[in-house]
Amino acid sequence: MSKMESPTSHVKRVFILLLIIIIAGVIVRSMLIPESFGKYGHYRGNALQEEAAREVTFSEQEKCSSSECHEMNFLIKDKGKHKPVVCENCHGAFAFHPEEKRADPNKFTINRDRSLCLTCHRKEPARPKDFPMIVELEHYVEGGEKPPCISCHDPHSPSMG
Amino acid sequence: MEFEKMNQQSRRDFLKKFIQGSTALSVVLMYPVPSFSTEKDKKKKANTNYVYLVDIGKCIGCGKCVKACRTENNVPADFFRTWVERYLISFQHEVFTDSPKGGEEGFQPKKIKGEVEKGFYVPKLCNHCSNTPCVQVCPVSASYKSPENFILVDKERCIGCGYCVQACPYGSRYISPNSHTADKCTWCYHRITKGLQNACVQACPREARLFGDLNNSKSKVSKVFHRENLMVLKPHLMTNPQTYYKDMAAEVI
Numbered sequence: 001m002s003k004m005e006s007p008t009s010h011v012k013r014v015f016i017l018l019l020i021i022i023i024a025g026v027i028v029r030s031m032l033i034p035e036s037f038g039k040y041g042h043y044r045g046n047a048l049q050e051e052a053a054r055e056v057t058f059s060e061q062e063k064c065s066s067s068e069c070h071e072m073n074f075l076i077k078d079k080g081k082h083k084p085v086v087c088e089n090c091h092g093a094f095a096f097h098p099e100e101k102r103a104d105p106n107k108f109t110i111n112r113d114r115s116l117c118l119t120c121h122r123k124e125p126a127r128p129k130d131f132p133m134i135v136e137l138e139h140y141v142e143g144g145e146k147p148p149c150i151s152c153h154d155p156h157s158p159s160m161g
Numbered sequence: 162m163e164f165e166k167m168n169q170q171s172r173r174d175f176l177k178k179f180i181q182g183s184t185a186l187s188v189v190l191m192y193p194v195p196s197f198s199t200e201k202d203k204k205k206k207a208n209t210n211y212v213y214l215v216d217i218g219k220c221i222g223c224g225k226c227v228k229a230c231r232t233e234n235n236v237p238a239d240f241f242r243t244w245v246e247r248y249l250i251s252f253q254h255e256v257f258t259d260s261p262k263g264g265e266e267g268f269q270p271k272k273i274k275g276e277v278e279k280g281f282y283v284p285k286l287c288n289h290c291s292n293t294p295c296v297q298v299c300p301v302s303a304s305y306k307s308p309e310n311f312i313l314v315d316k317e318r319c320i321g322c323g324y325c326v327q328a329c330p331y332g333s334r335y336i337s338p339n340s341h342t343a344d345k346c347t348w349c350y351h352r353i354t355k356g357l358q359n360a361c362v363q364a365c366p367r368e369a370r371l372f373g374d375l376n377n378s379k380s381k382v383s384k385v386f387h388r389e390n391l392m393v394l395k396p397h398l399m400t401n402p403q404t405y406y407k408d409m410a411a412e413v414i
Binding site for chain 1: 179183186187218219220221222223224225229232233247248249266267268270277280281282302303305306307308313315316317318347350351352354355357360363364366367368
């Protein structure tokens with residue numbers, strides 16, 4: 001106790017300590033809370049743009065109605081009973097068609113199987129009664145042979161008259 | 162002597178206040194309010210009112226919606242963002258339900274005990290509840306409600322704890338085996354913002370699924386919404402779902 005300390009030095013020390021705590025707090029906070037958090041609400045605002053930027057795989061069927069593409073199929077379907085059934089239900093998603101098809105000719109396959117039609121038209125008690133349904137084994141099945149549906153029905157305009 | 166006593170007391174007081182003050186300050190600092198963002202950044206609540214309508218009387222259970230959803234959103238096998246359930250009710254009022262592969266490949270005929278008295282399909286998806294428990298339980302704010310009222314998941318923040326999966330009373334969420342985060346129906350936010358329809362709505366050949374903005378008088382939903390008798394799933398839970406069902410039987414859970 002030879003040299004007298006300044007009477008305010010302990011206050012200074014406390015304030016310096018407080019300042020260090022505040023600075024550390026701000027640094028830790030900015031490290032924990034991501035950028036754009038709270039922009040729109042209690043979440044990371046950029047997540048919204050990231051979600052919106054995702055790629056689309058299902059296109060609109062008007063895309064295939066161009067005269068260089070499948071105009072005929074489109075027009076036939078548009079006049080027939082399958083108007084409400086979009087092409088992609090039977091042919092698969094085509095946002096990347098025809099580019100994808102050119103790159104890989106096996107990419108776009110046509111299902112000619114009876115099962116394609118039966119997923120929609122098989123008689124089922126849970127189906128609404130106003131929907132045209134068939135009993136699989138009673139509908140033009142002769143001698144145990146099951147002909148493909150498309151041997152009689154045009155898949156793009158299936159009505160029989 | 163007197164002076165020393167006074168000094169001691171005030172030091173204790175000072176330390177007490179110091180600790181109280183710094184605790185309060187650190188609590189305020191840790192709360193991630195948008196305190197650093199400016200007011201003009203803040204998007205006002207969008208003046209849209211999106212709803213999803215499911216018409217049970219129209220659904221034929223073809224499962225094209227489930228397939229479309231899987232393709233559009235890369236939903237991993239055996240997980241579903243939307244699925245179709247079959248209800249068969251016998252004369253003795255026994256209820257049989259199934260959903261083979263989420264109805265994705267359609268439904269095979271099924272024998273039940275007794276005659277089928279009533280049957281229907283119920284498409285299910287996230288209800289995008291206005292008062293949703295899944296957002297409330299998320300510990301890292303990865304589940305959130307967009308300004309347009311879409312319930313979405315921030316895959317970057319999500320830690321895959323699964324609280325939201327447990328909290329959802331409709332079973333609409335799952336932990337994706339690919340990203341190990343929660344995943345769910347987004348109402349195709351990425352398609353709606355591009356002016357397209359939801360993949361499932363577009364795939365439906367019977368218009369059993371409709372989606373749109375009630376505040377837009379040109380939308381299909383605004384034309385039917387107030388004319389139909391609509392119901393929501395589990396209304397007693399007060400989650401305020403925004404997916405409405407038409408022609409729903411009491412047996413549906």
